Amino acid sequence: xxGDWIKLLKPLGITLLILVVLEIFSTALVPMLxxxxxxxxxxxxxxxxxxxxLETPYTSLLIFALQYTHSFFSxxxxxxxxxxxxxxxxxxxxxxxxxHLSSALIxxxxxxxxxxxxxxxxxxxxxxxxxxFSYIVEKFWRFVxxxxxxxxxxxxxxxxxxxxxxxxxxxxxxxxV
Amino acid sequence: MRLIEDKDRRQRxxxxxxxxxxxxVGVARRNQSLDxxxxxxxxxxxxxxxxxxxxxxxxxxxxxxxxxYIANLNASKENVELRKRVSELESQINAFEELKKENVxxxxxxxxGQGLGYKKVLAQVVAxxxxxxxxxxxxxxxxxxxxxxxxxxxxxxxLVGYIYRLTDHFADILTVLDNNNRIDGLIQRVRAHGxxxxxxxxxxxxxxxxxxxxxxxxxxxxxxxxxxxxxKGIKVGTVSRIERESYGITQNVEIAxxxxxxxLEEVVILSAExxxxxxxxxxxxxQMDEAEEARNQKGGR
Numbered sequence: 415x416x417g418d419w420i421k422l423l424k425p426l427g428i429t430l431l432i433l434v435v436l437e438i439f440s441t442a443l444v445p446m447l448x449x450x451x452x453x454x455x456x457x458x459x460x461x462x463x464x465x466x467x468l469e470t471p472y473t474s475l476l477i478f479a480l481q482y483t484h485s486f487f488s489x490x491x492x493x494x495x496x497x498x499x500x501x502x503x504x505x506x507x508x509x510x511x512x513x514h515l516s517s518a519l520i521x522x523x524x525x526x527x528x529x530x531x532x533x534x535x536x537x538x539x540x541x542x543x544x545x546x547f548s549y550i551v552e553k554f555w556r557f558v559x560x561x562x563x564x565x566x567x568x569x570x571x572x573x574x575x576x577x578x579x580x581x582x583x584x585x586x587x588x589x590x591v
Numbered sequence: 592m593r594l595i596e597d598k599d600r601r602q603r604x605x606x607x608x609x610x611x612x613x614x615x616v617g618v619a620r621r622n623q624s625l626d627x628x629x630x631x632x633x634x635x636x637x638x639x640x641x642x643x644x645x646x647x648x649x650x651x652x653x654x655x656x657x658x659x660y661i662a663n664l665n666a667s668k669e670n671v672e673l674r675k676r677v678s679e680l681e682s683q684i685n686a687f688e689e690l691k692k693e694n695v696x697x698x699x700x701x702x703x704g705q706g707l708g709y710k711k712v713l714a715q716v717v718a719x720x721x722x723x724x725x726x727x728x729x730x731x732x733x734x735x736x737x738x739x740x741x742x743x744x745x746x747x748x749x750l751v752g753y754i755y756r757l758t759d760h761f762a763d764i765l766t767v768l769d770n771n772n773r774i775d776g777l778i779q780r781v782r783a784h785g786x787x788x789x790x791x792x793x794x795x796x797x798x799x800x801x802x803x804x805x806x807x808x809x810x811x812x813x814x815x816x817x818x819x820x821x822x823k824g825i826k827v828g829t830v831s832r833i834e835r836e837s838y839g840i841t842q843n844v845e846i847a848x849x850x851x852x853x854x855l856e857e858v859v860i861l862s863a864e865x866x867x868x869x870x871x872x873x874x875x876x877x878q879m880d881e882a883e884e885a886r887n888q889k890g891g892r
Contacts, residue, residue, distance in 0.1 A: 438718075441643055441718040441720065442643040442646040442719075445718070450719060450792060471606060472606065474607045474609075477610070478610055488722040489725050489763060493615075493618040493621060497611060497614045500611050501611075544770070556723050
């Protein structure tokens with residue numbers, strides 16, 4: 415998928431549609447069931463997938479598109495998530511030879527690790543902007559269960575996204591398995 | 592410069608830098624207390640929000656179905672018809688009970704704040720914010736229904752928040768639980784001022800309350816009317832914890848919100864008739880600030 419951005423439009427459209435459906439599920443259905451404290455950040459999961467599996471120079475633009483769509487459902491906006499996403503993709507590009515998503519367990523662990531990095535980046539930005547450390551601590555206790563759910567969903571979810579992006583043939587993280 | 596040897600890598604690096612720079616500027620410029628939507632955002636939010644609203648309705652219907660019918664599946668064969676009939680009647684009674692409760696709730700809501708001189712717009716909660724970092728709820732009324740940016744939102748129990756983001760048919764409310772929402776509050780009994788800030792899903796905190804103020808648990812906190820957003824006298828919550836350090840000039844006060852956000856279904860938006868006047872006042876204040884800043888810069892030179 416190198417360089418050819420037109421090829422990216424179709425899978426991007428489908429991925430955005432999936433994100434919209436999942437955001438509606440997360441914002442309308444889950445809170446109505448009484449779970450108002452936690453949300454499942456599906457945008458993070460999709461962005462991590464793009465970082466892990468795609469090799470295209472347009473990753474940052476794809477992340478922007480996903481975060482911009484996410485901003486219709488959250489006042490969080492697109493900016494912080496885009497910064498975190500792009501930075502994580504840069505880190506992944508340097509570590510790609512060390513990471514192997516060869517089993518479900520490893521996928522779960524690697525996803526959890528990079529979600530923690532996401533948390534650190536966003537928390538740093540929030541701290542610089544708000545100067546409120548107790549808020550970050552409170553955010554951390556919400557992050558723990560939310561990130562575990564996302565990590566557990568990752569193997570299944572990445573399988574679906576593999577079909578949409580046809581990424582398996584292009585590149586799996588690290589060596590081909 | 593091995594990093595940017597080939598074309599793809601160079602392109603990737605350039606795009607990453609551009610997107611990061613734009614994002615950093617966006618973060619610095621983002622106003623966490625007010626957001627004016629563009630026409631494009633308006634269209635998209637207006638397209639997605641009805642789906643959120645429909646999902647909420649479907650969930651209610653499914654829940655009713657499970658509550659009233661599935662429970663009867665274990666009934667014996669000979670009683671099936673009778674039980675079905677009973678179930679239907681119970682379902683009707685439940686529906687009537689629900690209507691009765693809704694009627695009481697709406698009546699209370701509409702009676703609330705009769706003397707405030709605001710136009711009242713009744714709205715239903717359709718969704719919550721997609722990020723658990725923000726305590727924001729989406730309602731099914733917008734600009735077309737007379738809702739304005741920064742209009743206060745209440746229930747018969749007390750203050751919910753204010754309108755943060757607005758489209759033609761939907762609006763987002765920044766609730767009192769969100770830490771970007773700051774309210775000038777007043778302890779009703781002792782008339783002590785402080786700033787109420789959201790903290791987490793269950794409580795807000797009141798800052799900058801003088802240590803000398805004799806606040807006790809259960810004291811009611813109301814809006815002071817300062818700040819040009821909330822009218823005076825709306826109940827925010829009650830004092831649930833007081834923390835006085837052995838040093839310092841203030842005390843930390845925790846507040847349990849008056850509104851039960853876990854069961855929030857309908858809200859009332861208090862839309863001021865003279866919103867345009869308020870907007871002009873804000874603009875005049877902004878212009879004064881800009882003029883003063885320009886004078887200071889001149890003086891500095």
